[in-house]
Amino acid sequence: MSFLPYAAAAWLFLVGLWGVVSSTNLVRAVLSLTVVQSSTYLVLLGIGFRSGAKAPVVADIPQSSRLVDPVVQVLVLTDVVIEATVTALLLALVVQAHKRFGSLDPADLRILRD
């Protein structure tokens, strides 16, 4: 039908990657990584969509309704949890780096440069 959802996912991935590469601030790099990760939500939800189908919740619609794929939606849930934990861990490392080097610029991480 349309390539637009996938194109948007590819765009999010690349924009996020650009953010990681071009960051002069570690917090910005971590947030850019979450942009990269959000492209995976779009890909997963895009794959599982069936045109004209409803959300896989049969609380007030008949069970025989045309429903979208629930498997990818569960994977997105896992994805979100992982993103939250990875972000928390990375930000903790950023706090460590700031304590140690007194700067948030990745170029100032002296151990990496040596």
Next chain:
Amino acid sequence: MTRRARLALFALAGPAFAAVLVIGLHGLPTFGDYHGVYGLLVNRIEPRLRHATDIVTALNFDIRAFDTLGEEFILFTSVSGVALLLRRLRVADEHAERSRGTEDHRFAGASAGVRMSSLLLIPLLIALGGYVVLHGALTPGGGFQGGVVMAAGPLAVLVAGRYLIMKHLAPEWLLEAADSAGAAGYVLMGVGGLIFTGVLLKNFLPLGTPGELLSAGMMPLNSIAVGLEVTGAFLLVWTEFLDQALITTGGEEG
């Protein structure tokens, strides 16, 4: 690598990667025309076999129950990791924090309007979070989603500029206990499945009437366990980070 070299490398590799990405994504099923078998099967059998009306939660706590176990422990481990990383830093500055018993930190100073709105938000957030957790098997939601909303409740105390009261209401030992009890509760229910049905994490409770609060077997209990863990985990992470911010202010002021 210098920043300029990084950018030059990206200028070369970025477009090439974009091309490969677009070619690869073209190989996926056309949008809106999905023919996966698993999803269709799950949509058909989960409401019938487990009496759950939210198929995503049913999948999460039934067919993918073992993956959810892993997911829970990923969360548990990474929260422990954050606490470990940040607490090591905190020890040296602990005395600076102790001497500051009054609310004069960088989060203080909310206006009366903000304080009033936060006061209204606290019960609403906790009630909404609890609702989302309990109705996980019925409507969109579940332990992970509701847990995050519930964790936002005590955070509203911080928005009101009363961080020390927030720490008093949700002390670290309580958050750690909630985090651990939630993770342990999920495991115990899994072991219950092993004992009563011979299969780890398999449902062993009566299924009830679809659409009722107490239905879908042990999914409401799973949801509560996960919700407890997520609430504790998120609040613990936030507390650790906010403590760092307090120390930083203390250091700047001398």
